[in-house]
Amino acid sequence: MTTVAAYAAPAAKAPLERTTIERRAVGEFDVLIDIEFAGICHSDIHQAREGWGTAIFPMVPGHEIAGVVSEAGAGVTKYKVGDRVGVGCMVDSCRECENCLQGLEQFCLKGMVGTYNAVGKDGEPTYGGYSQKIVVDENYVVRIPDGLSLDVAAPLLCAGITTYSPLRHWNAGPGKKVAVVGLGGLGHMGVKIAHAMGAEVTVLSQSLRKQDDGLKLGADHYYATSDPKTFEELAGTFDLIISTVSAPMDFGALLSLLKVDGALVNVGAPEEPVSLNLFSVIGGRKTLAGSMIGGIRETQEMLDFCAEHGIGAEIELINAAEINEAYERVLASDVRYRFVIDTATI
Secondary structure, eight states: OEEEEEEEBSSTTOOOEEEEEEEOOOOTTEEEEEEEEEEOOHHHHHHHTTTTSOOOSSBOOOOOEEEEEEEEOTTOOSOOTTOEEEEOSEEEOOSOSHHHHTTOGGGOTTOOEESSSSBOTTSOBOOOSSBSEEEEEGGGOEEOOTTSOHHHHGGGGTHHHHHHHHHHHTTOOTTOEEEEEOOSHHHHHHHHHHHHHTOEEEEEESSSTTHHHHHHHTOSEEEETTSHHHHHHTTTOEEEEEEOOSSOOOHHHHHTTEEEEEEEEEOOOOSSOOOOOTHHHHTTTOEEEEOOOOOHHHHHHHHHHHHHTTOOOOEEEEOGGGHHHHHHHHHTTOSSSEEEEEGGGO
């Protein structure tokens, strides 16, 4: 076991504080990663404040992890000391079910093991990236290409793959009209990736406050959802809409913007239930779908795609002592567009 410094929430809704945690000894197929940067995802806040249900405390959040391998187990073949690597939202799965065998470990039929707020196969709670080091099985680690700086790569391990996966699955590309709802941590990555895929990209945001940013990030158009004329003008326009917002939305209004056979894919996870008149789906053979991160193979594909196209997250680098303030700023939409913790300050 190795004792490392970390920032943890001692209880639901409690401020995060500096502490120490134990990391398991490096096993035969494990790598020890010296974490250099960890992104702050809105889902960290949901879980640390038990917005999604009962959680495990103390909790060390963080599933956007970028660092360097400092030790490798005797059986490790994929990585060596000095390799630049990342860890996303999961650190294990059953590896045997139909979904795992297809590279869809995020949908493991027995339940994937989350990077934090979960229980590993050893019966111990998992602790995330707001820490100095982490030990992970090599099969749940990805390689960060040399073309990506580790700080801007860290948010790709959640925000990047969460938007890349549905864009790829629903065939965003040339000739397709794609809308991204919300221009935050997820949304700004969705815009960059959809643009790089060759789609015509529209941002649908509550206001026009971030319009200049959206256009610089690659959007072709930008509309305010608070303006009723938006829904009149854009009715029946899009092949694909990616909703990144983690608050309840008027899905009926968004579905009205789809073409026949269009899809509205939700990657945000509101804490409250939402209601929907099914005629919004029936009228136009439309699809209301969900998507959750991506498998390990697809996450590596996403990183390679981002490196090829020069895509990293837009970040604000912070010290660990600023985590609680950063949480409040995320809730106030006061970040452009992802906080990243310099873990050297933990």
